[in-house]
Structures are given as C-alpha cells and as structure tokens.
Amino acid sequence: TFNGTWKVDRSENYDKFMEQMGINIMKRKLAEHDNLKITITQTGEQFHVKESSTFRTKEIDFTLGVQFDYALADGTEVSGSWNMEGEMLKGSFTRKDNNKVLTTTRTLVNGELVQSYSYDGVDAKRIFKKE
Ligand code: MYR
Structure with a gap:
C-alpha cells in the first residue's frame, strides 16, 4: 500500500529532468532541497494526496x-x-502550455516509495522513505 507519509530521501537525475522541463537554474537549486513530503491516503480507487515542500503545501483528490x-510547483x-498497473x-x-507529455510512476521497492519522472527523453527518480 502507498498509504502513509513519505519524505524525499534522494533523487537521481532530477536536475537534468527539471532543466528539460525548462526550469531555470535558481529554481532548480532550490528544488534540490525542497524537503518534499507527500501523504497518500488511498480508499479504493480514490486518492487524497497532501504535498508539502519548501515551495508550498497542496492537497489534491x-x-x-x-x-x-x-x-506543478513551478506553476506549470x-x-x-x-492508473494502477499491477502494483504500480x-x-x-x-x-x-506545449502539449508535451510527462509520465510518472510510483512503486514500492524495499519499503521505499520510488517515483519516476520522464519528460521529452529525460528520466529521473525521487526516492522517498516512510516517516
Ligand atoms: C500527485 O499524485 O501527487 C498529484 C498529481 C501529480 C501529477 C504530476 C506529477 C509530476 C510532478 C513533476 C514535478 C516536476 C517539477 C518540474
């Protein structure tokens, strides 16, 4: 289950990904230390996600x-x-603004939540630990 509060622990290639997204260097530097925390509450097919970071707090259903x-945190x-595909x-x-597609996945790997991001040929990951 994805339920719980997850704190970002480390990222892979996230700077390159944000660069591909068109985010400027200053915002990327801040985003590197955004202390992103997400609280996921799943009830059947319904999700409630509470997001908090140095940029904002936001809740979405x-x-x-x-x-x-x-x-997105930069306003995009x-x-x-x-969608759920198996366990993913x-x-x-x-x-x-440009009709380009960003794909993302969330999956549990050894008790960590791994979120992948892909945009315009650039892939990144952020790995979260349960709080
Ligand atoms: C959620 O489930 O957390 C809400 C929906 C998220 C949709 C988009 C996720 C991609 C976030 C990419 C952030 C990249 C910032 C440049």
Missing part, C-alpha cells in the same frame, strides 16, 4: 483513470490521470 488538472499546468501507479500528464 483524484480517482484512478479520471482526468484532473494539476499545477498539466492535465492527466493516474502510472501517471500520464499533458502540459497545457
């Missing part, structure tokens, strides 16, 4: 397979959905 709008607006959450989100 979504249902698997149902499209919703979301603004996307629209898309999460797979998200596909389209940027509203």
